[in-house]
Amino acid sequence: QKIPATLIPGDGIGPEISEAVVRILGAIEAPFEWDSQAAGMAGIDAHGDPLPKSLLESIRKTGLALKGPLTTPVGGGFRSVNVTLRKEFELFANLRPARTLISGGRYEDIDLVLFRENLEGYYAAMEHYLPVENDPKAVAISTGYNTRAECRRIITYAFEYAVKNNRKKVTIVHKANILKLLTGLFLEEGREVAKKYEGRVEMNERIVDACAMQLVMDPYQFDVIVTTNLFGDILSDQIAGLIGGLGMAPGANIGEKAAIFEAVHGSAPDIAGKGWANPVALLMASGLMLQHIGRKDLADRLQTGIDGAFASGVRTRDLGGSAGTKEITDAIIHHLS
Ligand code: NAI
Numbered sequence: 001q002k003i004p005a006t007l008i009p010g011d012g013i014g015p016e017i018s019e020a021v022v023r024i025l026g027a028i029e030a031p032f033e034w035d036s037q038a039a040g041m042a043g044i045d046a047h048g049d050p051l052p053k054s055l056l057e058s059i060r061k062t063g064l065a066l067k068g069p070l071t072t073p074v075g076g077g078f079r080s081v082n083v084t085l086r087k088e089f090e091l092f093a094n095l096r097p098a099r100t101l102i103s104g105g106r107y108e109d110i111d112l113v114l115f116r117e118n119l120e121g122y123y124a125a126m127e128h129y130l131p132v133e134n135d136p137k138a139v140a141i142s143t144g145y146n147t148r149a150e151c152r153r154i155i156t157y158a159f160e161y162a163v164k165n166n167r168k169k170v171t172i173v174h175k176a177n178i179l180k181l182l183t184g185l186f187l188e189e190g191r192e193v194a195k196k197y198e199g200r201v202e203m204n205e206r207i208v209d210a211c212a213m214q215l216v217m218d219p220y221q222f223d224v225i226v227t228t229n230l231f232g233d234i235l236s237d238q239i240a241g242l243i244g245g246l247g248m249a250p251g252a253n254i255g256e257k258a259a260i261f262e263a264v265h266g267s268a269p270d271i272a273g274k275g276w277a278n279p280v281a282l283l284m285a286s287g288l289m290l291q292h293i294g295r296k297d298l299a300d301r302l303q304t305g306i307d308g309a310f311a312s313g314v315r316t317r318d319l320g321g322s323a324g325t326k327e328i329t330d331a332i333i334h335h336l337s
């Protein structure tokens with residue numbers, strides 16, 4: 001039985017990598033029935049809107065989307081479509097796994113998962129100047145907030161993920177020594193939630209700056225990490241660095257009614273249209289999407305294909321090789337079974 005899903009090819013290299021991913025998913029007979037929708041610059045071209053109504057309606061119907069990167073013009077233009085989608089569909093959990101795919105890098109066998117709170121903290125973006133912007137004595141103010149309910153929801157989600165995926169430890173990352181209320185609340189809820197998982201999942205606590213150092217010194221002490229929005233933004237890019245960069249890092253934005261899966265990298269305008277883009281990050285994101293709909297069997301097959309292609313030595317240019325999008329896609333399909 002087919003599962004309706006929204007496909008947002010995206011901007012820049014987006015259409016090239018989306019096409020590759022749809023081809024590979026076809027080869028494993030993934031049950032998605034795609035509804036393709038424009039957003040970002042492509043949305044402006046097609047509908048005069050970076051976030052067209054037809055896209056929102058599609059996600060409202062399917063509750064499931066695979067999203068290519070979107071170009072956000074710097075300075076004005078429009079608000080980040082990504083942030084707006086998170087708000088619109090209340091995608092409270094941002095899942096960012098980091099697993100070594102190619103050995104011989106700085107670290108071997110990295111395998112950790114980070115959950116970032118996706119709706120609150122300093123991303124609420126309630127910013128203003130006092131007294132006014134162009135006053136020489138202007139003060140810029142940003143107000144962040146965390147709610148007890150949202151802290152509990154994201155932390156519970158991380159613990160549940162640990163139980164379901166056979167992970168042993170959840171680390172609560174905070175800065176409660178300084179932001180005693182804003183992130184103290186998060187820590188407090190972390191301790192509360194952890195009690196329910198005693199004996200099943202171990203809990204520990206880290207202050208964010210120390211955590212950043214420990215991730216570099218000894219990443220193997222971590223398993224599942226859960227943290228607030230801004231800290232999660234920074235640490236999730238850091239863990240992508242542990243596995244060789246954003247080019248192979250997938251992410252998922254998950255809510256109770258919808259989930260949107262994406263590559264972590266951007267639209268790579270410098271190589272768009274050249275046929276060089278690496279589709280692996282978006283493909284890994286589609287693997288998370290398969291797990292989300294309960295098809296871990298198919299996600300495992302995708303992983304076999306990716307591992308096989310890399311083991312055979314195929315490398316795109318961003319990985320120091322010369323393979324194009326088509327060559328790596330063919331190689332992955334060849335190694336699927
Ligand atoms: P970027 O990630 O697009 O590119 C950074 C560098 O990595 C470039 O040299 C690019 O060629 C390379 N690269 C990225 N993905 C690659 C892939 N799959 N295969 C091969 N090489 C790859 O970041 P940049 O240049 O800062 O942003 C470009 C645009 O993308 C901006 O408009 C930005 O706002 C947007 N962006 C969108 C995101 C999203 O939709 N989730 C996330 C990050 C940026």
Ligand code: MG
Binds near residue numbers: 234237
């Ligand atoms: Mg970020």
